[in-house]
Amino acid sequence: MRTRDLSYWLFLAPVLLALALVVVVPMLLGLFYSFTAWNGIQTGEFVGFQNYLNLFKDERFLDSLWFTTKFSVVSVILINFIGLSLALIVTSKIKTSSLLRTTFFMPNLIGGLILGFIWQFIFLKVFASVGEAVGMESLQAWLSTTETGFWGLVILMSWQMAGYIMVIYIAYLEGLPKELIEAAEIDGASTPQRFRYIIFPLVAPAFTVSMFLTLSNTFKLYDQNLSLTAGGPYNSTEMVAMEIFKTAFVQNAFAYAQAKAIIFFIIVAVISLVQVYINKRREVEM
């Protein structure tokens, strides 16, 4: 057992304090507010579980939850697939590998809002003119239907996050023991076989980390959603975070929004933890 003397707590104090002030206290306050009729100004009377009962009948909330789930599943798969592919490319023996790494990582450095607006321009203007030039009807009017809005968001998110996830995979790929792969090569394993039986199981811990990151990030997505589609058309591409924000600030139902946020928090926490638990079991010890 390590000794935890005063200096230990001294160094920990700022973090503990910050955590308490910006996470724990607001969280508890929020929990309290979710049981009241708070309108953002006055706390209002205590309503018990009424807010929670209402939200399970709230079609718009359930729709946005479903949309977010669909989006997350598709994005998580795509981002990890692209991220791993990029990582395999840049760790192979190609010459421009460090340039490529930088290039692939770059989108991640741009803020979500700006990215949203840039892609909005691409979807609305660039796609339209390309579509016009080659006569492809399907490239016209992007973001004006639910489907194109959905895929627009997926593309934007994958483009932004794949580079980041790539970095995680690179770290694990470069840590792979060369002897193992060489041995497999000598034993006559083909490239797909080497990937399937050697590399893939060994980078499993990277999956755990990157799945957690992508899942929680896609579930909580707000800024890209706001700048790209703003939930439109007719609120059909509205994700949960945005729906909660609108409930609070557009409909002035602050306590109700708070209840939704609590439920949302529980959902994200449960999914993330279950995911980490399952993935952890798949990891192999080296």
Added chain:
Amino acid sequence: MKELKFSKGLLASVLLSAGALAACSSGDEGSTAEGGGEQVTVDIFQFKVEFKDQFEDVVAQYEEENPDVNIEITTVGGGEDYGAALRSRFASGNEPAIFNIGGPQDVADWKDNLTDLSDTGAADAALEGTLDGVTVESEVLGLPYNQEGYGFIYNTRLFEEAGIDAASITDYASLEEAVKTLDSKKDELGLESVFALPGKETWVTGLHLSNTFLAPEFDNNVLTAYDADTVEFEYGEGFKKILDLQNEYSKQPTVSLDYSQQVEELFSLERVAIIQQGNWVYGSIAGIDQELADSGVGMMPIPVEGLEDGGLPVGVPMYWGVNSNQDEEVVTAAKDFLDWLYTSDTGKTAVLEDFKFIPAYEGYDTSKITDPMSKAIYDASEAGETIGWVFMGYPTGWGEDELGASIQKYLSDEASWDEVVDSAKAAWETSRGE
């Protein structure tokens, strides 16, 4: 023993952090000292970004004339953000002395924090009807910023070249006629389309357009709308027709067309002939084509079928409220400032010439209103040819989030008009029933 150590350590860390916090907070005290302790500080928290600089200049002038008053302005733009920011300002305990309220719903929400302003000169001078939305039991709880109005803004040059006289457009039939003429001459006029309908902006369809057709139902009075338990869509047929007309002759797809595309890209570059907007677009158009903004545009009312005496919808976008929780002298200073702003000569000049407001008060030299859209609105207002802004009395979120969103559905062929009307009616009733 282990547990004791843990709690000791925790106590130590709490104490240490508390010390650190205390060190941070001591910075606040210096700010009041400058003026010799007598100075009153009035915090203004306002939403209109467009006139921020001009407003600050005027405030500087006021501070010069009244050295014992110090005015601090914070501007947070955009309707939605402002409401959120204001709430957090109040929640944090750093309450402003003067803030903005929008209409009956805001008045009801903020009632406990609003001072009665009926004894101010500005309240006396306010034009008839402009105080309706903020008067509760003869208490005036807000002072209007200005007046704004909207309608169909058209390009006069294009109208002339197409041989259309805007004055002859008085009802739906003549409007449709004009639109068809413009549409047939699209190529020679260099038009992309006749209209630009920004379906993406739910406030354009859900608030402004709907207001034109719901105002007569609520006697043009925002309070009638606010008190109404149901909405009937008496003029719903005309509403649908105007929406269809704009949609049919607009650049597609309308659902993803936004405000800046509508005003800056399409109208200001003369690629469309008519847009549904208000006098606030003056700045945007002038930024691209000063000449067009000053002499190339006109404004006409949106025709309401089945209604003879239509007009331009004119209303007050936002009101100034004074926080009643502040010290007596701060409240007085705040009232004095607002009074000065709207009733003194310096203030009046600034309101009219620097802010480029259409005044909501008597006693202004209105010949100084120069931009054609504001002029059209002021003229209509004087002639009594206006209809009210009732959308401030819609249930919270109803106009944009309900009706505007369903109109998007209608525009993308995902819902019929009847479905739009039915769901809007149902949502209104649910909202009011609570």
